[in-house]
Structure formats: C-alpha cells, structure tokens
Amino acid sequence: MNHVLIVDDEADIRDSLEAILREEDYAITTAGTAREALELVRDADYQAVLLDIWLPDSDGLDVLAQIRGESGSDQRASAPEVIMISGHGTIEAAVRATKLGAYDFLEKPLSLDRTLLVLRNAIKAHQLREDNQEFARQLAAKGSVTGQSVPLKALRQQIKLMAPTNGRVLIFGESGTGKELIARAMHAESLRHDRVFVELNCAAIPEDFIETELFGYRHGAGPGGPNQPTEKRGTFERADGGTLFLDEVGDMSLKTQAKVLRALDEQRFYPVGASTPVHVDARVIAATNKDLEEEIARGNFREDLFYRLNVIPFFVPPLRDRKEDIPLLAREFLQEFGQQYGRPRVEISDSALTQLKQYHWPGNVRELRNVIERVLILNPKAQRIETKHLPMLVQRTDGRPASSNREEFTTLLQAREAYERDYILKELDRSHGNVTRAAESLGLERSHLYRKMKTLGISMGE
Structure with a gap:
C-alpha cells in the first residue's frame, strides 16, 4: 500500500480527497499547514504528496522546495513525488513548480480521473527512482568474486549457469566465505540485473521485529502503535521484480519460517495490520552457515521450507x-x-x-x-x-593449524586446542563479537571464556 500526504488548508477538500483515495487503497495522512506537512515528511515515508500552493503559514512552493531540496534537485530515494494543486493556477507558477521538482500541477476544481492518473504515475516514478538508486548503490558496492583457483573458477561457472534462471538458491558456507558476494554476483548476471537487490540478515534482527522487517506494516500497526502515522514496506515488497537475499536464514524462528514459507508458496503476503495481501514477484536467494538438515533433525528448522529454498544448492569453499x-x-x-x-x-x-x-x-x-x-x-x-x-x-x-588438517597435529593437546579455537571463533562470529552471548551459547562463564581466549591466542579483532 502506498502512502500519500494531502496538504490543503481547506478541510472539505482534505476530507473529500482522503475519502476518495482511501477507496483506491491508498494510505492517507492529511495536514492543514506547511509546518505540519514538513514535520510529517521528515518523520514518515511517503510515496507522493498532494500540496496546495496556497497555505496559511507559507507559500506552497516554498514547502515544495524544502521537500525536494533547496535546489529542487534532491533525488534521494526517500523523497516523495510532489503534485501541486491550486485554485488560481498560472503558467508562471506551474513553471516554477516544475523547476523546483514538482511531478505535476493540478488546477481546482480537481478532475477525479486526472487526479488519480497523475497520482498513479507519480508513485510509479517514485518506485522507479527508488529501484534505480538502490541498483546504483549496489553497483558501486563491492560485488566481485575474486580468485583464480580451481574452486573459484568452478564457482563462477556455476554462477553463470544458475543466474539466468528464476530458481531459488540456497548458499551454504562457513562464516566469512563471502556468501553475500555470491548472491550479488548471481543477481548481477540474472535477467533481473537492472532491478533491485534487497538483503536481510535474519540473525541481526530481533525476533520482535523480524516480521515487520520481512513484510512491513500498515498505518497504526508499527512499533509506535495506533498513533503512528507511518507505514513501512518490508523486504519482500521492496524486492518486487528483483532479488531478495535472506542471509543466515537458519537463524529464523519457527514462527517466522512458517510465514516465509507461506509467502513463497503463495507469492503474496499480508503486511502487519493489512487486510489485503501484497503480491510479489521476487527471486529468493538464501544463505546459511548452519547444517540445515541437522537443524531439521533437532526441530529447529522446517523441512518444507528447506525444500522450498534448496531448489539449487550452492556451496562456497x-x-x-x-x-x-x-x-x-x-x-x-x-x-x-x-x-x-x-x-x-x-x-x-x-x-x-x-x-x-x-x-x-x-x-x-x-x-x-x-x-x-x-x-x-x-x-x-x-x-x-x-x-x-x-x-x-x-x-x-606451526602450532595452530586448521581443524581440517588433522594430519599436521603432533599431540592430542594440539588437536584439542585447535578444535576449541575454531569452535570458539565460530561462536564469536555467530554472536557478532558479543562475548557474553557467545559464553552463554558455549555454556561457559564469561570470565572462563576470556581465559580460554587468552590461552588460545584469540583476540577480539579476529
């Protein structure tokens, strides 16, 4: 659902526009003054603003300039498209509004058909700008898969085979192997390469917020409760037409897994607080550093979700x-x-x-x-x-080889220390460097873990 702000000093016009646009399934917020409008735009994410040129406390064109940037060239993805409305329209005002970044200029009395058409086109323009800017950021970000080894050459060949399809991919690999870069490389070589790539680290989001991060929320259903005017598009909705990368998918709770499974099966979902579903077309790439089949056996991961995600398994060495x-x-x-x-x-x-x-x-x-x-x-x-x-x-x-190179160990003590060291490092990585959390997962006192780290030569910079 798209969020529109109506700014007009005439209550009758605000009310009638709000009623009409709500019937068209828009989320609506209204304001009667420039000050109120600017506060709302700063605090919320709107796709479009219907802005009267005459306001009691300011010129509507000045408000337009502040929304779009003083030069009229603010093209940040979050800036809404602004449609000016006026009962006394002039060519000069329309030209100035266009120079300041207005999407269009409507004259009162408003034509319902034209208003709806302009609004639909403005929202499409906002979405396209948002997608293009996100893609530009991704192109600027590091996305290569560096290496000339046999495993890396084979990996790049696999990417070329998998990328052009819409099949879901499940990437397996230890922490730090570059699973996100692999996902980005697949997206860059896919048929969706010119659309958005949206990622979500499932392990980094608290359980209380993971659902709204994935599926978004509608007016009044967000963290601020009924009085919150904002709404949020979740990662599924933002990835529509492009690629959704779910990193550390094995860290999702069973409750969240069930909702993701349903979204994958039906290609639609309900944002929190919504009564109508949102349909999406996104290629899903997931990644994990866990043995998901073992997690299934332990009851921590849904087998049906595993098979939905694991259409094309991909292993990063x-x-x-x-x-x-x-x-x-x-x-x-x-x-x-x-x-x-x-x-x-x-x-x-x-x-x-x-x-x-x-x-x-x-x-x-x-x-x-x-x-x-x-x-x-x-x-x-x-x-x-x-x-x-x-x-x-x-x-x-000489004394700290990898646990996989067991033939290099000369004593049982060395083997045990190497195993403990690798195990603790992986747990610290899973805990994002939080020693207290890692100690809890390992069943150790925090002070005991610190002593172990010192003995095994583990520093917090690793």
Missing part, C-alpha cells in the same frame, strides 16, 4: 581450500584500504604473502580482510607490508 587466491585477495584489500586511508601505493612483500598462505583462516575471507585493514592502521608509515607487520596469530602457523 572456505579460504583454506583455495589458498592460491590469498595473494589476489590480499592485494585487492590492500588497494581498497590504501585508498580509504590515503595510502594508495602501499605494497606487500612476497614473504608476507607466503606467511598469509600458511595460516589456516578459520574466519575465511572476512578475517583476511580484517587483518589487512588492521595492518594498515597499526603501521601508518610502512610503505611495504612485511612479515613483521602481520599479527602474531598469522605469523605463528
């Missing part, structure tokens, strides 16, 4: 299985952070790259990226990254 890609990745991150911190010419030595390749990277690509950024920050005068600049953890590779 950990960094330890494609170590030949580490030099390329390291140089890419070095270039990225070098530009960010004003040091674009910093290089990295072959010996440092060799050392990076010897480390087992339990945190995968994300950990490598963090290490490169940390090295640049902590060595502001270095023009060349050497082995001595690397964290001690990366330098020490």
